[in-house]
Every structure is written in C-alpha cells, then in structure tokens.
Amino acid sequence: MSNLFEASKRESAVDIVVNSIKQLLMERRLKPGDKLPNELEISEGLGVSRGSVREAMKILSAFGLVDIRVGNGTYVCETPGNELIDSLLFSFFVSNPDISNLYEFRKIFETDILQLVLEHYEENAVERKKLAENLEELKTLIDNGAAQSKITENDLDFHRLLGLACHNQIAARIYAFVMDFMQASITNTHKHQNGEYVYHTHMAVYEVIENRDRDRIDEVVDRTVEVWFKLQD
Secondary structure, three states, rough: OOOOOOOOOOOOOOHHHHHHHHHHHHOOOOOOOOOOHHHHHHHHOOOOOOOHHHHHHHHHHHHOOOEEEEEOOOEEOOOOOOOHHHHHHHHHHHOOOOOHHHHHHHHEEEEEEEHHHHHHHHOOOOHHHHHHHHHHHHHHHHHHHHHHHHHHHHHHHHHHHHHHHOHHHHHEHHHHHHHHHHHHHHHHHHHOOOOOHHHHEEEEEEHHHHHOHHHHHHHHHHHHHHHHHHHHO
C-alpha cells in the first residue's frame, strides 16, 4: 500500500488525507475490512504531519467510514456508517422543504421501497410476518379507542418494517430517516381520524406485498401518500 497515498492538489493537510481516503474507497483500492497503513506511512506518502493524519481519521470515524481500534490500527468499516447517511439527509431536511416537495419525494421513494420488497420476497418472510402483526395491533388499537400517540407509533413502526423488508441497508436507512423526519406530519394525520384511514391504506400495501402484485404498486402508493397529504390541513 506504499503508493496509495500521494497528494495531488492544494488542500488543507486534513482535507488531503480525508479526500485521499474517500477517493481510494470510490476506486475500490481500499475495501471494507482493509487495514490502513499506519500514521507514519500515510503522513510520509501525502507529505502531511502525523497530527493531520490523526485529525483526518477522527473525521472519517465520525462519518462511519473507518474504525479506529486502539492498539490494533485503523480499518475501513465493514458496513456503511449511519452517521454519514444521516448527516447528508439532515443537511437536506434542515432546509425545510415544503409539503409539496415531501409529497413528491415520498411517492417516488415509497414506490421504490415496495419494488425492492417484492424483489426480496423470498428473503423477507420475518418482516412480512411482523407487518401482519402490526396490522392486527392497529385494528385492536382502533377497536379499543386507543390514544392517538399509540396509533402514530404503530403507523411509524409499519413504515420502519417496510424499510427492513426491502433488504437493502442503504434504502432502509434513508427510508427510516425520512419517516422519522415526517413524524410530526404523520402525527397530524391522526388528529382527523382514529386510525381507520391508516388501517385501510396499510392493509392495501400489505396485500400488494403478499400477492406480489407489482401492477398495483403505483395505485396503492398514490392512495397512501394522498391520504397523508390531504390530512395535513
């Protein structure tokens, strides 16, 4: 790995290290689980101080890209770090997108989530069973006149399970973040009804999955998002 680290442009010392690591990851010259050269090798290869290397590794660790193991070296993380995904998503949502933007985004993304759920149908029996149990729980909550907070919690759990059922770690993480961000608007939908609309829309989603009915995905997602959108007033 002695030729991996070579500075190529004018940047701060820390940026040189961070951008070099990112480039090597994108080029697949560094792969998940690989051990990085030590501080001295990196600093000499890039012409920066060991302190700059150390600071860069702290930044990469905060983003979940590398794992610093005291006494054992620094390794490329085996799985994508939630911290990196969350920071990118947060920077988008903190810009306060309006409800119409969220409406369009949710329709596109939930359609893709359902497509992935069907593609991984043979692998997601556990998640599908939990979706069925979630619907049973929602029916019980409705019949018993449960508090809106309980119904909202059930609603959000349904979407988290849907994300897990797609068996794509990155898509599931983004979907979970989006739904967490939209918690306030989802809570708002339950001020206008006692869960009946949610039960019918979630049941339609579940039936599409169980019947593996790709042709109805657009219709069901449109109905689900439309109900959420109309109940924002």
